[in-house]
Amino acid sequence: MSAWRSSRAWAPALVVLLCAAGLVIARVAPVASRAELERARSQPEVSEAGRALVGGLSVGDRIVGWDVLAIDGPRDGVLRVDLGRDGVRFALMVAAQGHLPHAAPVQTERHVIYYGHAHPPGTRLPDGTIRATTHSLARRVRANEGEIEVPGM
Amino acid sequence: MRGLSTRAGVALLTLLYLVLASSAVLDDRFLHDEGLLLHLLGELVGREPWATVFLQKARPPVALLYAPVAGAGLGVFLWLHVLVCAAAVPLCALAAHRLGQARPEVAAAVVALSPMYIGAGAAGLMNADAVVGVALVAALWAGGRALAAALVLGTLVWVRAELALLALTMLGWALWTRRLRVVLGLAGFALVYGVAGAVYHQDLGWMLRFPPALPQPMADNPYWAQHEGDAVLPTVVLAVLSISPAVVLAGLWRSHRAPVVERLGVLFAMVFVAALVLLPQWRVFNFDLSPRYLLPVLPWLALAVGRVVDDVGPGADATGGMRRALGLGLIAGLAIAAERWGAGATALVAVGMGAAMTALAGADRPLAARALLGALLVGGPLAFGAGARLARRQQASSLDAMVEHLREHPEWSAQPLYTNEPLLAAYLERGGALPGRDVRYLVQADQLHELTTLSNPDNGQRAAILSALRQGFYGVPVFPDELSPEAVPEGAVFVLRDDPRLAQVMPQQRWAPWLWVRHADVGVTIAQRIEPGSMP
Numbered sequence: 134m135s136a137w138r139s140s141r142a143w144a145p146a147l148v149v150l151l152c153a154a155g156l157v158i159a160r161v162a163p164v165a166s167r168a169e170l171e172r173a174r175s176q177p178e179v180s181e182a183g184r185a186l187v188g189g190l191s192v193g194d195r196i197v198g199w200d201v202l203a204i205d206g207p208r209d210g211v212l213r214v215d216l217g218r219d220g221v222r223f224a225l226m227v228a229a230q231g232h233l234p235h236a237a238p239v240q241t242e243r244h245v246i247y248y249g250h251a252h253p254p255g256t257r258l259p260d261g262t263i264r265a266t267t268h269s270l271a272r273r274v275r276a277n278e279g280e281i282e283v284p285g286m
Numbered sequence: 287m288r289g290l291s292t293r294a295g296v297a298l299l300t301l302l303y304l305v306l307a308s309s310a311v312l313d314d315r316f317l318h319d320e321g322l323l324l325h326l327l328g329e330l331v332g333r334e335p336w337a338t339v340f341l342q343k344a345r346p347p348v349a350l351l352y353a354p355v356a357g358a359g360l361g362v363f364l365w366l367h368v369l370v371c372a373a374a375v376p377l378c379a380l381a382a383h384r385l386g387q388a389r390p391e392v393a394a395a396v397v398a399l400s401p402m403y404i405g406a407g408a409a410g411l412m413n414a415d416a417v418v419g420v421a422l423v424a425a426l427w428a429g430g431r432a433l434a435a436a437l438v439l440g441t442l443v444w445v446r447a448e449l450a451l452l453a454l455t456m457l458g459w460a461l462w463t464r465r466l467r468v469v470l471g472l473a474g475f476a477l478v479y480g481v482a483g484a485v486y487h488q489d490l491g492w493m494l495r496f497p498p499a500l501p502q503p504m505a506d507n508p509y510w511a512q513h514e515g516d517a518v519l520p521t522v523v524l525a526v527l528s529i530s531p532a533v534v535l536a537g538l539w540r541s542h543r544a545p546v547v548e549r550l551g552v553l554f555a556m557v558f559v560a561a562l563v564l565l566p567q568w569r570v571f572n573f574d575l576s577p578r579y580l581l582p583v584l585p586w587l588a589l590a591v592g593r594v595v596d597d598v599g600p601g602a603d604a605t606g607g608m609r610r611a612l613g614l615g616l617i618a619g620l621a622i623a624a625e626r627w628g629a630g631a632t633a634l635v636a637v638g639m640g641a642a643m644t645a646l647a648g649a650d651r652p653l654a655a656r657a658l659l660g661a662l663l664v665g666g667p668l669a670f671g672a673g674a675r676l677a678r679r680q681q682a683s684s685l686d687a688m689v690e691h692l693r694e695h696p697e698w699s700a701q702p703l704y705t706n707e708p709l710l711a712a713y714l715e716r717g718g719a720l721p722g723r724d725v726r727y728l729v730q731a732d733q734l735h736e737l738t739t740l741s742n743p744d745n746g747q748r749a750a751i752l753s754a755l756r757q758g759f760y761g762v763p764v765f766p767d768e769l770s771p772e773a774v775p776e777g778a779v780f781v782l783r784d785d786p787r788l789a790q791v792m793p794q795q796r797w798a799p800w801l802w803v804r805h806a807d808v809g810v811t812i813a814q815r816i817e818p819g820s821m822p
Contacts (some may be wrong), residue, residue, distance in 0.1 A: 140607020
C-alpha cells in the first residue's frame with residue numbers, strides 16, 4: 134500500500150474518482166443524448182394550422198378504412214399523417230410544392246402528398262390503398278389550402 | 287528496434303490491423319464514396335494518364351500509386367489499400383524507437399487499433415494514405431534523414447492539401463536551423479511537378495490557375511446552405527476519441543522530455559486539429575466537419591502516447607503527481623462537459639481508464655497498468671468508432687432501403703437505374719448482391735463545376751478528363767446538361783436519396799409530370815419515368 138502514498142499514484146486516482154462521479158451523475162440525471170433528442174423530436178405533435186390544413190383530422194379518425202394513428206408536423210416543411218390497420222402501418226406526407234425535388238403521386242394546387250414509412254419493414258401496400266388514401270387526404274387539403282397558411286411549410 | 291519481443295509485438299500489431307481492416311472490406315462496413323473516388327482516380331490514370339497526372343485535384347501521387355491495380359476492380363484496390371495502410375504500424379514503431387522511446391510497440395498499438403484508421407483503410411480513403419506518409423516522414427525525420435523526410439512531405443501536400451501545415455512546420459524548423467537542403471527537399475516535388483506541368487499546360491502559372499481544390503465553394507450550392515460550419519463539443523470529442531481513445535493521455539505529454547522532432551510533430555497536431563475545427567466556419571477550400579480530415583495527426587498522437595506511457599512510472603524523473611492530476615483532470619472536465627452536452631459517457635470511461643492506468647503505473651504496478659492500457663486500446667474499435675462517421679450506415683443511411691426496394695421489384699432488373707447515390711453501383715455489385723444492373727449516376731452540378739473549374743479547357747485536358755469519366759464515374763455518368771425527361775427511357779427507375787443539390791439537375795416543376803413515385807421512404811424516393819398524364 135505504501136506505493137499508493139506517492140502522488141504519482143493517488144493524484145490520477147482522484148481523476149478516476151472524478152470520472153466515476155461523472156458517470157454516476159450521467160446515470161442519476163441523464164441528459165438526452167443526441168440520438169435520444171432525435172427520437173424525442175419524432176414524438177408526434179401537430180400545429181393548429183397543420184391540423185386545419187388536413188381538415189381537422191385527429192388521432193382515431195378514419196381515412197378510407199384506415200385509422201389515423203398520429204399526426205405530426207410540420208417538421209422540416211413536412212406534415213405527416215400515420216395510418217394503421219391490422220398490424221400494418223404507413224404514413225402520408227404533405228409538403229408545399231417545390232419543397233422536395235421529386236414528383237409526388239398526388240398534388241393539389243399548392244401541395245404535394247407522398248407516402249412511405251411502411252411497417253413492418255418490407256410491407257408492400259396495394260396500389261389501391263395508396264391511391265385511395267392519398268386522394269382522400271388530397272381532398273381535405275384542397276378544401277383548406279386556399280384559406281390556411283401553415284407556418285413552416 | 288531493440289528486442290525480439292518488440293519486433294514480434296509490432297509484427298503482431300501489423301497483422302492485427304490487417305485482419306481488422308480486411309474483415310471490414312469483406313462486409314462493406316465502410317464502403318465510402320471518397321474511397322470509390324480514389325479507386326476512380328487510379329483508373330483515370332490508366333484512361334488518360336497525362337490529363338490525370340497534371341490535374342492537381344486528382345491527387346497525382348496516390349492516383350499513380352494505385353493505378354496499376356485500379357483496373358482489376360474495386361475489391362483488389364481495397365485490399366491493396368489496406369496493405370499500404372498497415373505499413374504505418376511498423377513505421378510509427380520505428381519512429382518511436384528512433385525518438386528514444388522505451389516501448390515502440392505502444393505507438394504501434396495506437397495506430398493499429400485506431401478505430402478511424404481501421405475504417406479509413408478499409409474504405410480506401412486517401413486520408414489513410416496521408417497517415418502512412420506522415421508516419422514515413424516521422425520515421426525518416428526522427429532517424430536524422432531530414433532531406434528524405436522533406437521530399438516525402440513535399441509530395442504529401444499533393445495527397446492531402448491540409449498537410450501543407452506540417453510542411454510549413456518543417457520549413458520553419460529548416461529555416462531556423464539553416465538547413466537549406468531540407469528547404470529544397472520540401473520544394474522538390476513542387477518544382478519537378480510544376481515544371482513538367484508547365485510543359486503540359488503550356489502555362490507557367492498553371493498550379494495557381496488550376497488549383498487542387500476550389501478556393502471557395504460553388505455559389506448558391508444548397509449543400510453548404512444545409513450544413514452547419516460550427517463544430518460543437520460532442521462532435522469534436524467523439525471524433526478525436528475515434529482517432530484513438532488513448533488521446534485522453536495526451537494531456538500528460540511533456541515537451542521537455544521529447545526530442546525536437548516529436549515536439550514539432552505534436553505542435554503540428556495541436557494546430558492542425560484547431561484549424562480543422564475552425565476552418566469549416568469560413569467554408570475555405572471546401573472543408574466541412576468530416577472527422578476523417580483529422581486523421582493525419584494519428585502518427586504524432588501515437589508518438590505522444592508512447593512518450594506518456596514511458597513517463598508515468600513511479601520513478602523520480604517520471605511525471606509528477608500534480609502534473610498528472612492537472613493533465614488528466616482537464617481532460618476529465620472536457621469529458622464531463624461533453625457528456626452533459628449529449629455526447630454520451632464514452633469519453634468519461636476512456637478518461638477513467640487512462641487515469642487508472644496512470645495511477646497503477648505510478649503505484650509501481652506495471653503489468654496491471656499495461657493491461658488497462660491494452661484494454662483501452664482494444665476497446666477503441668469496439669466502442670469508439672462511431673465518432674469517425676465513416677460507417678456505410680452513417681454516411682449513406684438510405685442505401686440499404688434502396689436495395690431492399692429494388693429487390694422487391696424483380697421486374698425492374700432490365701431497367702436502367704438513375705441515381706444520385708454514389709455508392710449504389712458498387713454496393714449492388716458487392717454487398718447488395720444485385721449484380722449486373724445498369725446504374726447511371728446523376729452527376730451533380732457542383733461536381734461538374736469542380737471538374738471544369740480545376741481542369742484546363744485550352745490544352746484538351748478538360749475534354750480528356752470528361753471523356754475518361756464517361757467510361758465510369760460511380761456507374762455510367764449522366765451530366766447535368768444531358769439529363770432531361772425526354773432523354774430517359776420510359777420505365778427507367780430513379781433511385782434518389784434526399785439531397786438538396788438534386789433540385790439543380792432535376793427541377794421539380796420540370797420533372798413532376800414525368801415521374802411516378804413508387805416508394806417515398808425516409809431519405810429515399812424511388813420513381814419510374816412515365817409519359818406525362820399516364821400515371822396509373
